[in-house]
Amino acid sequence: MSRPGISVTMPCYNCGETVARALDSLLAQTRTDFEILAANDGSTDNTAGILAEYACRDSRVRVLSLEHGGVIHAANAAIRASRGRYVARMDADDEALPERLAEQAALLDSRPDIGLAGCLVRFGGDRQKCAGYAHYVDWTNTLLDHEAISLNRFVEFPVPNPSIMFRRECLEQYGPYRDGDFPEDYELFLRWLDQGVRMAKANRELMIWNDPPTRLSRNHPRYDVNAFYRVKAEYLARWLERNNAHHPGVHILGSGRTARKRAEMLLDHGIRIVGLYDIDPRKIGKVVHGIRVRHRNDMPAPGSAFFLSYVGSRGARREIVDFLESMGHIPGRDFLAVA
Structure with missing residues (x-):
């Protein structure tokens, strides 16, 4: 396969119940010049088998088989293996709407001053049972341009991590996710803004952000x-x-x-x-x-x-x-x- 325009990096750990839906949503994208780096982080369920099946069906799916090391290890392994000009993040329990890759890449194409592109996201959980998370998603969807994102960076994370796409140059200049006693996605976001990376969002709902009870942000002390x-x-x-x-x-x-x-x-x-x-x-x-x-x-x-x-x-x-x-x-x- 020739060098893809976009690399989608997707850490996978015991996600057998959801990863097929996530992969189907990516393979249905209107833009087709992409690769999927599915980093299997030592899963003990049927994740490996599902990933192998998709890799056999579509050469754009590349599976990385890793010993269990956690989401940062898996995310950075996928980033290191990626080849695209643009790198997108995706979680194995979320869904990309058909225009996601095309719209975010178009934003980066048209705005050379922007290093990271987000998008509006649809909350995929129960709004009554998970009202706090739903309100957070609604809040992120009000922050579209660099000024709003920058001024609100210390309130919450204004650009949900599974929705981001960024230029490879940002990785080369400012580094990937760091491991520590902090949320790695928020630290990367703050570090890149601190170094002068400008950010904006496609003003369109392009991803469904699901909220399962196993989400790391609900359970890991790094995200408290x-x-x-x-x-x-x-x-x-x-x-x-x-x-x-x-x-x-x-x-x-x-x-x-x-x-x-x-x-x-x-x-x-x-x-x-x-x-x-x-x-x-x-x-x-x-x-x-x-x-x-x-x-x-x-x-x-x-x-x-x-x-x-x-x-x-x-x-x-x-x-x-x-x-x-x-x-x-x-x-x-x-x-x-x-x-």
Whole structure:
């Protein structure tokens, strides 16, 4: 087979119940110059047999047989074996809609300034039972251009990892997934943005993101909330050093225990908390680490301080952003939402 235009990398571990559907969705793509690198990560179910069957049927399916080493090991093995100009990620329990590869490649073709392309995704779980995940998917679908993705990078992961396609040059310059006590997909995303990679999304629903109970983000300690905030603090501190005109001082919106615990992760990276603000009358006036909690109406004027909002409850984040903007504070210059 001649060199493909796109390589789809797909880690596979004990996914016998779903991988055929994922492969069928890829083999039904309208763009046909692609290869699928299915990295079998030492599966103990019937995954290997299914992959072998598909490889026999279609030469675009290439199977990598690995000893079990985890999703990072499998994902990077698939990346190393890939040959395409563009590299796409796919999970073995998701489905690509027919235009996915064509639309994302067209975005990269038409935008040489963009290094990574995402897309809108359809939530494939039960919206009532998994309301939090469904709301997260809906939120990601509102972030389309580089500015929105960049400004929201410290809230959550704005571009779902199974939906990405990127230029091979990004791998060569900034590296693949890293192993550690952090979510590898979010760390790669933050690292590439930190290095100046620009990102955007195809404004079309191109993937079904299923939400099975076995999804790693639900079960592995690498993906727990504290792991997200640890890696977030590292890259947020780097961003603040470059963009906060009042560095290293920051003012924190949200003085509750959870907000303070997450904000205090910045202290290990040289950031200094100089103000705390809340609207809860039970918290206003209290002294925390020598800082008196004040009402947010007493915040310094726009341009005179930098604020981080650590209030992440549903609806509260949007209300705080609206409040700050109504007072003349500009996102990215005067404040960031980070929860």
